[in-house]
Amino acid sequence: MQQATSSTSQSTSAYFEEERSADVVNARMGDAVSPRLKQVMSVLVKHLHAAVKEIEPTHDEWFAAIRFLTETGQMCNEWRQEYILLSDILGVSMLVDAINHRRPNGATPNTILGPFYVADAPQYDNGANICLDGKGEPLVVCGRVTDIAGKPIPNAKLEVWQTNDDGFYDVQQKGIQPDSNLRGVFTSDGEGYYSFKSVKPRHYPIPADGPVGKLLGAMGRHPNRAAHLHFIVTAPGYDAVITHIFTPDCPYLPEDAVFGVKRELIADFKQVNDMDAAQTVGLEAPFWSVTWDFTLAPSSKPPRATL
Amino acid sequence: MQQATSSTSQSTSAYFEEERSADVVNARMGDAVSPRLKQVMSVLVKHLHAAVKEIEPTHDEWFAAIRFLTETGQMCNEWRQEYILLSDILGVSMLVDAINHRRPNGATPNTILGPFYVADAPQYDNGANICLDGKGEPLVVCGRVTDIAGKPIPNAKLEVWQTNDDGFYDVQQKGIQPDSNLRGVFTSDGEGYYSFKSVKPRHYPIPADGPVGKLLGAMGRHPNRAAHLHFIVTAPGYDAVITHIFTPDCPYLPEDAVFGVKRELIADFKQVNDMDAAQTVGLEAPFWSVTWDFTLAPSSKPPRATL
Known part of the structure; x- marks a missing residue:
């Protein structure tokens, strides 16, 4: 008292x-x-x-807010987190992510993890193809992991995951897509290089059948996320980077439903129509190619005390 | 788009x-x-x-907030509204009430309705006793309903409800308390006067076994509401008044868990130890007595447009 x-x-x-x-x-x-x-x-x-x-607010508006908050909680279950979705569409998730991952200039920016990450995805050698369902337009991704000074980082772990050409992650279509379709773990070589084959990612909607979807609709917004690949890049002594790279031609790029797009993360996806190049990477022409380098910042100080 | x-x-x-x-x-x-x-x-x-x-917020703090909001929604059911409770303990319910009931000087201030109002309570003649379980210290309540100029308002409807001496409303103890214990509807007479008998109200806790109760505890606050009687006073041509009157000796007066106390609503409860007076009102001495006048403001403009 x-x-x-x-x-x-x-x-x-x-x-x-x-x-x-x-x-x-x-x-x-x-x-x-x-x-x-x-x-x-x-x-x-x-x-x-x-x-x-x-x-x-009028009393009715206050009560509409009470009902919305209640229904948002009641929409949650073991596999659906409607409050995270609300945080996402109001830009709060990206803001919290940004606050917690302020990095020196030149370092690869962070983005939100999202709900479709799976630990312990299959490990592959560089060059392997993570597309197991054969759908979509072939893509080669390659690049280098370095520190801010440009020094290569060997043995960095790169975890990648994305939707298939129908716009779904494997975990959303268990029994329909092959297990671990379009996800895998790669390791940078002695010079920091990595590479893998996949397909061009597709945009896809966040779950819009709950209270948050209704709010999105009432605000005149759509539920689509711009097409992207997810990455987590880790190496001892460096800050782990959780990030996306985005295709530059997705119509939802400036309208990503969760504000996940940062301008620095829009990659240059090139269409290659060269038989020799296709043969070199083991694909048929035409195929898409993107080169993307990850720049890691040194490990930051330990996380701030929490509640 | x-x-x-x-x-x-x-x-x-x-x-x-x-x-x-x-x-x-x-x-x-x-x-x-x-x-x-x-x-x-x-x-x-x-x-x-x-x-x-x-x-x-750290990521963990953000997630703690997500979990709290989720659990608060999931605590709600047909008879428990944990989000209203959250709005109450953060002072939001009183604020929304204040915004929607700004009245001219001198008019009786509004307060929140609370969850224990029941429409169609028994109608009584003035002077009747609404205490049906015989527990507690006897109380006489009387006063007058007037307009701001002091003109009596006859035939005003006064709905009153309160806890019994154990700190529970009848609807919280169905089968334990008599039905409609400590609630009733009275009508002001030709001179605006009303009166009834009851018992001195007790403080009581809001439901504290959910996420909101945990938050209250973490904030070093208790769940008690200061002792009060609830009133709704209505008369054609006047703004309905939803209000409380508070006993002046309740230790929780400056700490009401939902910030329901307004200084103007603390009444003067007097202990009367006079056999003649007791006989006049049909009670035994000592008994408590409070005189409380309600001052109604003219009907305000129609409510603002809502969402």
């Missing part, structure tokens, strides 16, 4: 007043509260009250 | 940048969106991003 007295003049400030509403709420926090929780809740209450004062 | 082009320079602004994050998100809204929804979502996104930037 912060104010155990019920006497009049002193405790007046503890009573609700519209003008001082956020202060009244925040003054109630106990003294023995975790300083971080105190900070987090104070900031949330301050901005929440400011938003309510700016919006001036 | 707001920006159907994937060309470079123009659409650059559509890509995520930490500094401009809220603007990037809000610029995505379609043109055909309801202007009110557009305003509401823009304000929410602006304050949400500002809060995230001020807090700088």
